[in-house]
Amino acid sequence: MSEAIRLVKRDELHKLLNLYKYLHEDDPDVTGNNELEGLWTGICADPNIYYIVADVEGKLVSTCTMAIIKNLTRNLRPYGLIENVVTHPDYREKGLGTKVLKEAVEIANKNNCYKVMLMTGSTKEETLKFYEKVGFERGKKTGFLISL
Known part of the structure; x- marks a missing residue:
């Protein structure tokens, strides 16, 4: 299995959107x-x-989005925000x-x-342990959300 971890290419929008179907299955087709x-x-x-x-033989099978946010505190250092983490079901646990x-x-x-922040809507213990395995700390901060 040939795999590469890389940035998405401009012409891969539709491959990315296909992968997002496994993130929020009830989202409308855009x-x-x-x-x-x-x-x-x-x-x-x-x-x-x-x-x-994550590209496996030309197929996008896992993704996340990283946004770098400019900042006026912490000695002017930015922070990162990760969103839209998803892996195709056939490629999980790999x-x-x-x-x-x-x-x-x-x-x-x-x-x-x-710092890098990540929030998950999942309460599944295996999902939370997955993020901890990568280095994220549970309970370090308290997250709040307003859905608009």
Whole structure:
């Protein structure tokens, strides 16, 4: 099995969207949305947004998004925010999600971030242990959310 952990390519939008079907199965299909291409162009041009993927023989099977947020505290050091972590069900338990997250943390480190944050909506113990295995600490901070 040939695998690569890398940044998503501009022409892989539809592969990425196919993978996102396993993240929020009830999300609407946006492939026909007129705003999609313009939004994707803007995302690809933003130097502070990284889409990390696991590519197995040309198929995107795991991903997360890393946003680097500029900051006026902590000696002007930015922080990282990870979102949209998902691995295709057929490729779970193979270490690919771990590799994708570790690459995201490495990107934050290269950008001199003082911390990386990640929230999960999952309460499954195996999911929480997965994040801890990568180095995230449970209970270190308290998260709050307003869904809009």
